[in-house]
Amino acid sequence: MYKNLIVGCGLSGSVIARLLAENGEKVLVIDKKDHIAGNIYDYTDVNGICIHKYGSHIFHTNNEKVWKFINKFADFNTYMHKVIAFIDGIETTIPFNLNTLYDVFPKSLALRLEEKLLSAFEYNTKVPILEFQKQEDKDLKFLSDYVYKKIFLHYTAKQWGKTPEEIDGSVTSRVPVYISRDDRYFQDKYQGIPLKGYTELIKNMLDHPDINVQLKTALKDLQSADTELFKKFDRIFCTCSIDEFFNYKYGELPYRSVNFKFETHNCEYYQTNAVINYPCNYDFTRIHEYKYYLGDKSDKTVIAKEYSEFFERGKNERYYPIENNENRLLYEKYKKEIPQKVYFLGRLGDYKYYDMDKAIERALTLFEEIK
Numbered sequence: 444m445y446k447n448l449i450v451g452c453g454l455s456g457s458v459i460a461r462l463l464a465e466n467g468e469k470v471l472v473i474d475k476k477d478h479i480a481g482n483i484y485d486y487t488d489v490n491g492i493c494i495h496k497y498g499s500h501i502f503h504t505n506n507e508k509v510w511k512f513i514n515k516f517a518d519f520n521t522y523m524h525k526v527i528a529f530i531d532g533i534e535t536t537i538p539f540n541l542n543t544l545y546d547v548f549p550k551s552l553a554l555r556l557e558e559k560l561l562s563a564f565e566y567n568t569k570v571p572i573l574e575f576q577k578q579e580d581k582d583l584k585f586l587s588d589y590v591y592k593k594i595f596l597h598y599t600a601k602q603w604g605k606t607p608e609e610i611d612g613s614v615t616s617r618v619p620v621y622i623s624r625d626d627r628y629f630q631d632k633y634q635g636i637p638l639k640g641y642t643e644l645i646k647n648m649l650d651h652p653d654i655n656v657q658l659k660t661a662l663k664d665l666q667s668a669d670t671e672l673f674k675k676f677d678r679i680f681c682t683c684s685i686d687e688f689f690n691y692k693y694g695e696l697p698y699r700s701v702n703f704k705f706e707t708h709n710c711e712y713y714q715t716n717a718v719i720n721y722p723c724n725y726d727f728t729r730i731h732e733y734k735y736y737l738g739d740k741s742d743k744t745v746i747a748k749e750y751s752e753f754f755e756r757g758k759n760e761r762y763y764p765i766e767n768n769e770n771r772l773l774y775e776k777y778k779k780e781i782p783q784k785v786y787f788l789g790r791l792g793d794y795k796y797y798d799m800d801k802a803i804e805r806a807l808t809l810f811e812e813i814k
Contacts, residue, residue: 444469445469445470445675445676446463446468446470446677446678447460447469447677447679447680448473448665448672448679448680449471449472449679450679450680451681451791452473453482453483453789454481454789454799454802454803455682455789455790455803456472456474456789457479458512458802458806458807459788459810460472460648460649460651461648461651462810463653464651464654465651466810468653468677469653471657472649473657473660473661473664474657474658474660475659475661476658477658477659479642479645479649479656479658480641480642480644481682482497482498482760483495483497483642483645483799484497484642485500485640486640486642487640490707491741492739492743492744493640493736493739494733494745495733497701497703497760498701498747498762499733501522501524501629501635501736502519502635502636502799502800503524503633503634503798503800504631505633506804507632508804508807509804510633510800512807516644516645516647516648517643517644517647519638520635520738521634521635522635522636522736523627524628524634524717524718525626525716526628526720527715527716527718528594528719529720529724531593533546533547534546534715534719535547536626537594537720538619539594540620540622540625540626541557541621541622541623541624544556556583559580560583560586563583564622565622567623567625568622568623569619569620569621569622570619571618571619572591575587575620576588576591593722593723594618594722596722598618598720601726601751603751603765604699604751604752604753605765609767631800636736636737638737640737662681673782676784677784678784679784679786680785680786681786681792682787682789683791683792684698684761685792686773688787693773693776696770696773696794697753697754698753698754698761698762698763698764698765699751699754699762699763699765700751700752700755700761701749701750701760702749702751702759703748704727704748704750705745705747706745706746706748708744708745708746709743711742712744713730713732713746716735717731717735718731727748728750728751729749730746730747731746732744732746761791763790764791764796766795770794774794786813788805788809789802793805
């Protein structure tokens with residue numbers, strides 16, 4: 444009956460499901476969770492506030508094709524994300540930029556540092572923190588040490604459980620020094636939050652007569668009920684973890700997970716911004732306050748304190764692949780064993796730290812390849 448089986452109805456699985464259905468193919472989508480939308484799942488709570496259950500998700504992209512595709516299923520607001528960090532008792536924007544200089548340093552020192560930064564680097568460029576450390580000028584060396592210790596070192600240790608030097612460059616490059624006065628966290632052309640939430644977006648994407656969704660259903664559940672399962676589908680798309688698919692025959696791929704502690708407070712706002720990072724204070728990495736994203740009105744507010752931890756089977760969720768050479772080699776070992784007509788995609792399937800737009804782009808590209 445179904446030509447395609449898709450394991451996982453988060454963003455990657457839902458995009459490929461919609462593309463296949465629009466191509467006239469019947470699709471069965473399964474997910475072990477009890478809800479659609481995977482880790483971008485959100486819901487409106489009793490206070491009328493849209494809560495991102497698995498952490499804040501801000502859509503941003505420079506890819507016009509991706510933007511046009513996603514806008515077929517939701518209208519977006521014009522929210523542009525800013526992140527505040529609590530540094531030496533001061534709230535200031537990150538990535539560390541020219542404005543940050545004047546927040547944390549005396550004006551005379553900030554002026555001197557700004558002049559030297561503009562002499563050493565092009566304006567509106569981002570310098571990865573580990574690259575920025577390679578400074579010989581005394582003042583810039585001081586600045587690089589300050590940014591490394593106050594913003595990067597302790598936050599990275601909390602978030603990844605490793606030193607910055609142990610983390611892949613694709614991850615450390617996400618925390619640059621920005622030679623600019625642009626306070627936005629992202630500089631992409633298209634940015635925003637779906638006006639009715641991400642769950643509604645995914646619901647609209649899966650709303651097609653040739654798509655059937657079964658929740659609380661894992662791939663192993665279907666396999667145990669039907670030993671000839673794989674022969675029944677022309678293609679199988681897996682957004683699950685590749686090591687789990689192969690029953691961990693070569694060992695586990697490591698991931699970081701996240702634990703959110705939700706709190707409701709009897710005040711209009713708890714903090715001054717949607718996200719405030721705490722690089723050097725507390726055990727949590729940051730606090731999310733969800734009212735800011737869609738401008739929800741309530742005399743109460745909901746926050747989530749975010750604690751990073753290692754993924755453990757049966758205890759928590761996989762969030763972030765820990766990308767390095769050793770783990771990539773293990774992934775490639777599994778990849779060589781992928782059967783014909785089986786495709787992997789998404790953060791877990793590809794073992795890559797995808798932003799949402801990159802996950803969509805990957806699904807669009809895969810569809811063109813197999814179409």
